[in-house]
Amino acid sequence: MGEITLTINGKQVKGKEGDTVLEVCQANGIDVPTLCHLDGLSDVGACRMCVVEIEKERRPVPACTYPARDGLVVETNTERLERYRRQILELIFTEHNHFCMFCEASGDCELQKLAYRYQMDNVRYPYTFPSLSVDSLSDYLVIDHNRCILCGRCIRACSEVAGSHTLDFSQRGWKTLVTADLEQPLGESSCFLCGACVQACPTGAIFSKLSLYKGRTDECQQVKTVCPACGVGCELNVLVKDNNLVRIEAPRLTEPRGPLCRMGRFGLLEPTPPRVTSPLIRGKQGELEECTLHKAVEVIVDRLAGVKDGLAGMISTRVPSETLSLFNRFIGEVIGSDSIDTLDGESYRIITNGIRQFQDNGRGLDIECPIEDIPEADCIIVVGADPEKTNPIISTLVRRAVRQRQAKLIVVNSSRDVFPLWTDLWLKPRAGSEGVLLSGLAGILIDKGLVVSGKASARLIKSFSRYSIGEVVRTTGIEEERLELLAGMYGQAERGVIIYGDELLRTNDASSITTILNLANMTGNQVGDRLRVISLKPRANSRGAWEMGLARGIKRGKLKGLYLLLADERDSGELLSWLKGIDFLVVQASYQSPITSMADVVLPSPIWAEREGKYVTMDGRVLELKRVLQPKDGLPQDQEVLIEISQRLGHKLT
Amino acid sequence: MAKVKVASAWLDCCSGCHMSFLDMDEILIDLADVIELTASPITDIKEFSPVDVGIIEGSVSNEHDEQVAKNLRANCKILMVLGDCACFGGINSMRNLFTIEEVLHRYYSTESTTKDSKIPSSEDIPPLTEVKPVNQVVKVDCYVPGCPPSAKAIHYALTELLAGRIPVLPSEMMRFD
Numbered sequence: 001m002g003e004i005t006l007t008i009n010g011k012q013v014k015g016k017e018g019d020t021v022l023e024v025c026q027a028n029g030i031d032v033p034t035l036c037h038l039d040g041l042s043d044v045g046a047c048r049m050c051v052v053e054i055e056k057e058r059r060p061v062p063a064c065t066y067p068a069r070d071g072l073v074v075e076t077n078t079e080r081l082e083r084y085r086r087q088i089l090e091l092i093f094t095e096h097n098h099f100c101m102f103c104e105a106s107g108d109c110e111l112q113k114l115a116y117r118y119q120m121d122n123v124r125y126p127y128t129f130p131s132l133s134v135d136s137l138s139d140y141l142v143i144d145h146n147r148c149i150l151c152g153r154c155i156r157a158c159s160e161v162a163g164s165h166t167l168d169f170s171q172r173g174w175k176t177l178v179t180a181d182l183e184q185p186l187g188e189s190s191c192f193l194c195g196a197c198v199q200a201c202p203t204g205a206i207f208s209k210l211s212l213y214k215g216r217t218d219e220c221q222q223v224k225t226v227c228p229a230c231g232v233g234c235e236l237n238v239l240v241k242d243n244n245l246v247r248i249e250a251p252r253l254t255e256p257r258g259p260l261c262r263m264g265r266f267g268l269l270e271p272t273p274p275r276v277t278s279p280l281i282r283g284k285q286g287e288l289e290e291c292t293l294h295k296a297v298e299v300i301v302d303r304l305a306g307v308k309d310g311l312a313g314m315i316s317t318r319v320p321s322e323t324l325s326l327f328n329r330f331i332g333e334v335i336g337s338d339s340i341d342t343l344d345g346e347s348y349r350i351i352t353n354g355i356r357q358f359q360d361n362g363r364g365l366d367i368e369c370p371i372e373d374i375p376e377a378d379c380i381i382v383v384g385a386d387p388e389k390t391n392p393i394i395s396t397l398v399r400r401a402v403r404q405r406q407a408k409l410i411v412v413n414s415s416r417d418v419f420p421l422w423t424d425l426w427l428k429p430r431a432g433s434e435g436v437l438l439s440g441l442a443g444i445l446i447d448k449g450l451v452v453s454g455k456a457s458a459r460l461i462k463s464f465s466r467y468s469i470g471e472v473v474r475t476t477g478i479e480e481e482r483l484e485l486l487a488g489m490y491g492q493a494e495r496g497v498i499i500y501g502d503e504l505l506r507t508n509d510a511s512s513i514t515t516i517l518n519l520a521n522m523t524g525n526q527v528g529d530r531l532r533v534i535s536l537k538p539r540a541n542s543r544g545a546w547e548m549g550l551a552r553g554i555k556r557g558k559l560k561g562l563y564l565l566l567a568d569e570r571d572s573g574e575l576l577s578w579l580k581g582i583d584f585l586v587v588q589a590s591y592q593s594p595i596t597s598m599a600d601v602v603l604p605s606p607i608w609a610e611r612e613g614k615y616v617t618m619d620g621r622v623l624e625l626k627r628v629l630q631p632k633d634g635l636p637q638d639q640e641v642l643i644e645i646s647q648r649l650g651h652k653l654t
Numbered sequence: 655m656a657k658v659k660v661a662s663a664w665l666d667c668c669s670g671c672h673m674s675f676l677d678m679d680e681i682l683i684d685l686a687d688v689i690e691l692t693a694s695p696i697t698d699i700k701e702f703s704p705v706d707v708g709i710i711e712g713s714v715s716n717e718h719d720e721q722v723a724k725n726l727r728a729n730c731k732i733l734m735v736l737g738d739c740a741c742f743g744g745i746n747s748m749r750n751l752f753t754i755e756e757v758l759h760r761y762y763s764t765e766s767t768t769k770d771s772k773i774p775s776s777e778d779i780p781p782l783t784e785v786k787p788v789n790q791v792v793k794v795d796c797y798v799p800g801c802p803p804s805a806k807a808i809h810y811a812l813t814e815l816l817a818g819r820i821p822v823l824p825s826e827m828m829r830f831d
Contacts (some may be wrong), residue, residue: 093742099831101738101745101801107831116828122741122789122798129750 040254059079233617320613345551384504450491670734
């Protein structure tokens, strides 16, 4: 990019070719007021607050859309411009309802701040008072059209950040409204509830029900931490007031890893089940009764003395690595058992088995590409996964690839199209036949010569010719033409990404994972030495737990006693069925649940916001989970409980 | 030096701006040395005598409000309006989203707890009009927005006036809530 020189307010300043005048001003610390501009989004010049005077231009122009050129002479704060800006503000105020005293955004509103800056103490024009609706039918969001200034930031965020483009303008002129789809209520629209629009809105036109009137930004502390909701590991900016969660924002909304999803932005603020606030033990009537930690530990020590064999430990991987490591030692050294697993250990065993069968050189999960490669893809196959359910940010990135790169999207799913309205091709193989479909795909690619020469060994070719095309069609129930369509799309892709997840893993077939890796390898879909393959991993620190060796597996048949560190898991219904026959069950959990009511001893556990430590994300980055809230009523950390029990059993854990 | 004569009135409002005026606390004692308050909502004087500064709180929401605003304007050299209702229309103007009939019906029928309630009507009751900020009815010389404006902002405005300047609140003193 060439360097250019402009004269702004009489001073020579440097810029880059391709910059707008606004970008040059911002890079040189020249203050130009903006309203419809949001760093990282495209510019449209909707509000005209950033008007500047440019020599030889007959009238002021918006700096945000005016391309900077070498030799341009710009004035940004003449008396005339300041007068126009105030006039623009007055006109905006007359257009809809901008009375601050009952607005959720008052104090955090960019329109209000500009009105203060321009000392707008009266409005010289009559107000229009249009009667506009409020859409509050969405689970988390409210659109109050009365507060809207039609800057279009939400629309651009919805399209460029969320990749969804649910929002756009409807109508024309002063009837213009921001609307979802074809004037649907937001709750019935194609909205994915990622909340990018809430963060982009400069006024109180779009706001979150969960943060409503809880606190203004300047009353809150802000803590940068990691999202505990899934394995992606998005960075969060959590706003806290008086030890209560107020709001969760994306620290870098418009960057590749910036957007958040409904689970991170809203899910973490949702009402929770009642907390476990004290240790509980079984009383004489068999009911759980509150007791001191000392007493609960005594019961554990007594009961453990009775059960020598068949003890095991199981832990949620929502906890940081420090807790995982201590738990590993607790089960191994203190309880004396090598039977230990995580709630998602089985997934990891299948994934890594699949990788090992493909290439056993110890690289393990690092053979997969980072998630940044998804929005760059030109073809995406989603097989046996529902990213919108398990890792919504992955589906955001997929939609961005489709919207911004015109990527082909193929869903392979035996029950439903997980990207309705977005897929180019939905293949619906018979349940359990996904592996055959993938092998069939490999066979067609080889037949059609859509593989990189030398990448498919004779042994591989032989193994993929195991099924004839007729057999693949018969087993999967998918017509040959559709399989060929799939092969054409993936075979011709230059940056084809395959994403697989829990539904494929549930088939318990590591060889289909090996096939996926072979497919990517044969077709040369790789970045450097990583293959364009991504497995969706459930919990925030599940990779950390795998790498520390906690997901070793438990022999369920011989199980007599289980120490279950459930942490702040909300949905663990799957566990219930096999916990029943266990003689002695200790559950350390944040929330009361059917599982805690089965336990012999219940111990309290902090929630994500009360913990600190390290998380390893699904693509292997190590991130810091920061303490956001002080633990309620001085509840102990998980480690403190484990150390206490260890001490009573004569072990020194630190 | 003769005291500066001031008269204040309230129109459609919650009286919060006048309360905020009283929030100047001990400053009021010093002000009393330089200001003579000839009329205020407390004196309940119906006609204004000529003053230097007129102060209005509240929006113009009925014919009576308009009369009071015009009357005070005619009797003051400088008219200052206090608060978001007087400056912009404020929370009162939410009713402009509906017709006057709808507003009265809502108030006297839907929300009323009185049985068989009816909308009162008498020639003594001034009819409601569209809610307007004061500057849409009479010329206004200076504005102190806020809901209510802080005692500090009111003090600033009065001090400027006493010094012979037309006050414009500095940005850091501006509040719309």
